[in-house]
Amino acid sequence: MVPNHHQSKGDMRPVTVRPLARLARSASVESVLGDLAEIAAGKGIDLHSIRVVRAGLDREFRSKEPAIATERVSELEIGVEGGQTRLVLQLRGSPDDAVKFEIEDAAHLAAHRIELLAERRLRPERAGKGRELSPVIEGLIGDSEPMRRIKDAIITAARCSSTVLISGESGTGKEIAARAIHHLSDRAKEPFIPVNCGAFVESLLESELFGYAKGAFTGATVNRKGLFEAANRGTIFLDEIGETTQGLQVRLLRVLQERKVRPVGAHDERDVDVRVIAATNRDLSREVSEKRFRHDLYYRLHVLPLRMPPLRQHQADIPLLIRHFLDLLGQRLSFTTRPEIEEDAVRMLCRYHWPGNVRELETMLERLAACAGEGGVITVGQVQAETFLTQKDASGDIEYVAVLRAGESLDEHFKRQELALYKIVRDSVGGNHSRAARRLGVERTALYHRLERARQQIFGGN
Ligand SMILES: Nc1ncnc2c1ncn2[C@@H]1O[C@H](COP(=O)(O)OP(=O)(O)OP(=O)(O)O)[C@@H](O)[C@H]1O
Numbered sequence: 385m386v387p388n389h390h391q392s393k394g395d396m397r398p399v400t401v402r403p404l405a406r407l408a409r410s411a412s413v414e415s416v417l418g419d420l421a422e423i424a425a426g427k428g429i430d431l432h433s434i435r436v437v438r439a440g441l442d443r444e445f446r447s448k449e450p451a452i453a454t455e456r457v458s459e460l461e462i463g464v465e466g467g468q469t470r471l472v473l474q475l476r477g478s479p480d481d482a483v484k485f486e487i488e489d490a491a492h493l494a495a496h497r498i499e500l501l502a503e504r505r506l507r508p509e510r511a512g513k514g515r516e517l518s519p520v521i522e523g524l525i526g527d528s529e530p531m532r533r534i535k536d537a538i539i540t541a542a543r544c545s546s547t548v549l550i551s552g553e554s555g556t557g558k559e560i561a562a563r564a565i566h567h568l569s570d571r572a573k574e575p576f577i578p579v580n581c582g583a584f585v586e587s588l589l590e591s592e593l594f595g596y597a598k599g600a601f602t603g604a605t606v607n608r609k610g611l612f613e614a615a616n617r618g619t620i621f622l623d624e625i626g627e628t629t630q631g632l633q634v635r636l637l638r639v640l641q642e643r644k645v646r647p648v649g650a651h652d653e654r655d656v657d658v659r660v661i662a663a664t665n666r667d668l669s670r671e672v673s674e675k676r677f678r679h680d681l682y683y684r685l686h687v688l689p690l691r692m693p694p695l696r697q698h699q700a701d702i703p704l705l706i707r708h709f710l711d712l713l714g715q716r717l718s719f720t721t722r723p724e725i726e727e728d729a730v731r732m733l734c735r736y737h738w739p740g741n742v743r744e745l746e747t748m749l750e751r752l753a754a755c756a757g758e759g760g761v762i763t764v765g766q767v768q769a770e771t772f773l774t775q776k777d778a779s780g781d782i783e784y785v786a787v788l789r790a791g792e793s794l795d796e797h798f799k800r801q802e803l804a805l806y807k808i809v810r811d812s813v814g815g816n817h818s819r820a821a822r823r824l825g826v827e828r829t830a831l832y833h834r835l836e837r838a839r840q841q842i843f844g845g846n
Pocket residue numbers: 523524525526552553554555556557558559560561665742743746
């Protein structure tokens with residue numbers, strides 16, 4: 385099975401990811417509590433109540449089961465260090481520690497969300513500063529530091545109409561990012577028109593983009609609107625912009641400067657209101673210095689740059705991506721069940737260098753699942769044959785990428801890194817806290833307290 389860091393071992397129902405993602409976006413205290421209760425239920429925890437303790441915001445969520453006087457109830461109390469919110473969870477029975485740690489993780493997230501909601505209400509000028517929560521963007525999977533930065537940049541880009549230049553190797557999700565910007569923007573109800581600039585010769589691309597007037601060339605028997613006009617009020621996605629000729633680059637520059645298009649063979653110009661997103665897998669600044677790409681167009685495009693990281697720089701997302709693709713694959717392959725995968729096979733896939741990035745992961749999984757057949761499990765042997773990695777690679781070193789954030793101190797960085805590394809290790813051992821502690825050579829509860837301190841140092845004292 386694919387490890388899921390939100391689930392305990394022995395309970396592999398896909399119940400926790402959705403409410404957890406929802407919880408991170410919840411807009412009211414009630415929905416945070418509802419999501420937390422759902423997460424607890426998904427982990428098989430019998431929740432008696434959740435109480436929010438915060439001046440002016442005290443709430444209680446109670447399970448529908450009436451309490452029995454003699455039943456055993458244990459209490460978990462989670463506070464936001466430096467904040468004012470505390471959550472008190474009452475659980476029936478005595479769940480094992482691993483499950484308890486997992487629900488504490490979710491409760492922490494809930495407490496922070498409530499704190500953020502309350503802070504927003506009390507001090508509106510601070511709204512939007514809750515950057516500890518990873519934004520959820522439909523279809524774009526990844527919770528690693530590089531993906532969080534991409535998601536933040538997408539959200540920023542969606543709030544305005546400036547031109548975006550997305551760069552990145554093939555298969556890193558440039559198109560998915562472009563679509564996300566459009567769908568999150570106030571142009572979402574208008575068209576999103578993708579154009580592959582590398583797929584046409586110059587004259588054809590020109591008439592596709594700008595349209596043509598009747599009689600402009602042989603075969604132009606009617607006036608035809610171009611794609612810029614078709615995208616009016618919406619977004620045009622100029623994919624593979626690096627493949628355009630110099631002649632076309634001049635015409636594109638004019639549209640970007642003047643927001644007007646003139647169809648081929650026409651005399652009049654037409655106004656267009658189009659948001660331009662361009663993408664390339666070339667290094668455009670190098671293309672400029674080598675005079676293959678016009679510098680004036682480059683600067684017009686390079687208003688909001690978005691650099692998609694190669695998958696080898698966000699390997700921590702691989703287990704999540706595998707889960708996501710396996711969820712989709714059952715249907716695509718017309719299987720009645722979801723394809724499964726051995727944990728060691730997941731670990732091995734995390735070690736691969738992915739020259740074709742997320743697209744390669746997606747197609748490899750499809751091939752592996754198809755070979756495993758309906759009801760089959762993707763094995764280490766299959767992955768080995770595809771990736772040429774050895775078994776040792778699957779179980780040995782864990783490589784991860786660290787990013788020193790702007791303004792971050794050494795101490796803050798290592799505390800944050802400790803949490804990130806713990807997550808990676810926990811994923812690599814099937815989402816189990818005790819096994820992660822063994823792998824890290826730290827006693828289980830000592831590790832728990834250590835992470836708790838790191839968490840408080842990072843999220844506490846605003
Ligand atoms: N972060 C991600 N989460 C989920 N799916 C992803 C992600 N990144 C890429 N994909 C998937 O990988 C495939 C390739 O993505 P996309 O077409 O956006 O890449 P690209 O950068 O435009 O590639 P190319 O340069 O080859 O055109 C798609 O099926 C897309 O859905």
